[in-house]
Amino acid sequence: MTEPAQVTWTEGGQSYSASWRSEWGAPPPKRVVIAGDSMTADAAHRMACEGTALLWRGDFQNARQLLNAMARRADRHPPKAGASPTESFHFHRQTQSRRARILGMLLVTLEDDYAIRLRRAPDLRQACAEAYGRATARALVSLRELLGVIGAHEWRKNGIDVPALGDRIHPHYGVFSPIRSEYVELVADASLPACTLAFDVGTGTGVLAAVLARRGVPRIIATDQDLRALACARENIERLDLSSQVEILPADLFPEGKAHLVVCNPPWVPARPTSPLEQAIYDPESRMLYGFLNGLAAHLEPGGEGWLLLSDLAEHLALRSRDELLAAFEQAGLVVVGKTDIRPRHPRASEQADPLRAARAAELTSLWRLKSR
Numbered sequence: 001m002t003e004p005a006q007v008t009w010t011e012g013g014q015s016y017s018a019s020w021r022s023e024w025g026a027p028p029p030k031r032v033v034i035a036g037d038s039m040t041a042d043a044a045h046r047m048a049c050e051g052t053a054l055l056w057r058g059d060f061q062n063a064r065q066l067l068n069a070m071a072r073r074a075d076r077h078p079p080k081a082g083a084s085p086t087e088s089f090h091f092h093r094q095t096q097s098r099r100a101r102i103l104g105m106l107l108v109t110l111e112d113d114y115a116i117r118l119r120r121a122p123d124l125r126q127a128c129a130e131a132y133g134r135a136t137a138r139a140l141v142s143l144r145e146l147l148g149v150i151g152a153h154e155w156r157k158n159g160i161d162v163p164a165l166g167d168r169i170h171p172h173y174g175v176f177s178p179i180r181s182e183y184v185e186l187v188a189d190a191s192l193p194a195c196t197l198a199f200d201v202g203t204g205t206g207v208l209a210a211v212l213a214r215r216g217v218p219r220i221i222a223t224d225q226d227l228r229a230l231a232c233a234r235e236n237i238e239r240l241d242l243s244s245q246v247e248i249l250p251a252d253l254f255p256e257g258k259a260h261l262v263v264c265n266p267p268w269v270p271a272r273p274t275s276p277l278e279q280a281i282y283d284p285e286s287r288m289l290y291g292f293l294n295g296l297a298a299h300l301e302p303g304g305e306g307w308l309l310l311s312d313l314a315e316h317l318a319l320r321s322r323d324e325l326l327a328a329f330e331q332a333g334l335v336v337v338g339k340t341d342i343r344p345r346h347p348r349a350s351e352q353a354d355p356l357r358a359a360r361a362a363e364l365t366s367l368w369r370l371k372s373r
Contacts, residue, residue: 007032007140009055018109019139021132023174024275026104026142029053035106037062041069048105055107055140060121067106067143074099085359086318089271092356097274104142112138127153131173148277149173162207164188165214167240169207172232176280178207182342183265183309186367187211190340193305198261199223201253201292204280206233206246208263213237213245217261223251226279253291260304264292268311270319286320293332297372306334306370311344316359329370338369 004019009032020028031051035044037058044054044066056063083091108116114128114135124146129135131149152173159168160177164184171177178184188211195217200209203222212220222237224230230248237246249255254262267283274282283289289310296306314320329336341364 004137004139007053009034011055019137021110021139021141022104022145023131024100024104024142024145024277026101026275029105029107032107032140039066041066041073044106045070045073045102048102051105053105053107055109056118056143058118060108060116060118063106063108063118063143064147067103067147070103070106071099074102084318085316085356088356089317089319089359093271093274100144100274103144106143107140108143108146110135110139110141110146112136122150124150124153130156162211165207165211165240167210169205169210169236170232170239171205172228172235174228174277175226175232176204178205180344180365182344182365183367184208184211186309186340186342186365187263187307188215190307190367190369192217193261193303195260197221197259197301198263199255199259199299201262201264202266202288203233203248204229204265206236206248208265209233209246209248210237210240210242212261212263213240213242218245220246221255221259222246222248223253223255224248225250225252253288254295254299258299258301258304260301261307262296262299262304263307263309264288265309266292269314269317290328293328293334293370296370297333300372304371305337308368308370309365310368311363311365313359313363316362317356329368333373334370335373336368337371340367341365 005028006017007020007028008015008017011034032053032055034057035054047054110116110128112135114125116124127149130153155171155177159170160179162169162178162181162184169178184207187208192215196219198212198217198220200220200222203209203224206222209220209222222233230250234248237243266288267281269282270286271282272284273279300306315322344363344365
């Protein structure tokens with residue numbers, strides 16, 4: 001493992017340094033100045049836009065308010081009038097990347113035990129340990145990322161109700177959370193083929209493997225290549241008392257062997273993620289989707305089914321056509337034997353301020369039932 005990057009700054013006439021921590025893949029800032037409660041939002045926004053990071057020394061809750069004020073200024077970029085869906089998508093991604101870069105310039109210090117020595121700062125040592133692992137050294141982190149760590153800790157602690165499972169799933173930091181429950185409902189309601197073994201490819205939190213187990217599939221092998229996802233899935237399966245049915249294995253896509261049912265919910269938008277945490281949504285050139293399709297026939301028992309869970313948002317954004325998807329099925333030696341659709345119910349599907357609202361309003365999530373030719 002490489003040594004973490006160092007950030008240096010001057011404070012009170014002395015030079016200091018600390019490790020740089022960014023799970024979002026942001027580069028370490030080159031210029032750092034000390035900021036406190038007298039800093040105005042306009043000044044903070046201007047300096048952040050110029051590439052200057054602000055190391056906070058004031059009240060923690062004031063820092064949160066300043067971040068919100070900076071966000072309002074960063075959001076003053078309306079979408080282009082008359083833009084095509086694809087242009088709107090790329091403009092949206094550019095503005096979101098710029099927004100993340102600006103808001104990521106407000107920094108706080110994590111001590112070598114993850115303590116934050118600011119007025120009214122919460123005790124985030126447990127949340128940081130869950131997200132980052134064991135503390136080793138003093139580090140600087142963006143407040144925006146740290147708030148994400150807080151949110152992830154609450155999700156992990158309280159869990160998310162999954163009606164189709166009749167229970168709760170506890171996501172870990174950096175693992176895609178099943179808050180969009182439509183795809184889970186599709187798996188819970190679809191007619192199961194005769195099945196003694198199923199594969200859940202790219203299991204994430206383990207929610208689909210758990211649903212299949214609760215539906216009576218006697219053995220499920222769930223795979224993922226992300227260490228956080230593997231730990232999260234194992235913890236959820238143990239919590240749900242399904243370890244006798246579900247085995248969690250590290251793998252890039254498929255485990256060895258064949259199954260009567262192979263399920264996969266790949267990232268649905270063929271675009272480059274701007275951070276490691278976006279990899280569950282954005283998949284450059286549809287690598288996982290096409291990898292699953294091209295390997296599916298070789299991992300199906302005779303008469304077995306592959307269940308592809310996929311949003312058609314990419315089609316409404318003109319990032320991938322339906323013809324391309326159907327051609328990929330054929331090229332992989334697969335035939336469609338059934339398809340079930342469901343409309344999304346997440347808040348963004350009806351959010352008027354969303355620049356992609358037209359595409360989201362038309363979106364369907366589908367369970368494609370595929371068999372080998």
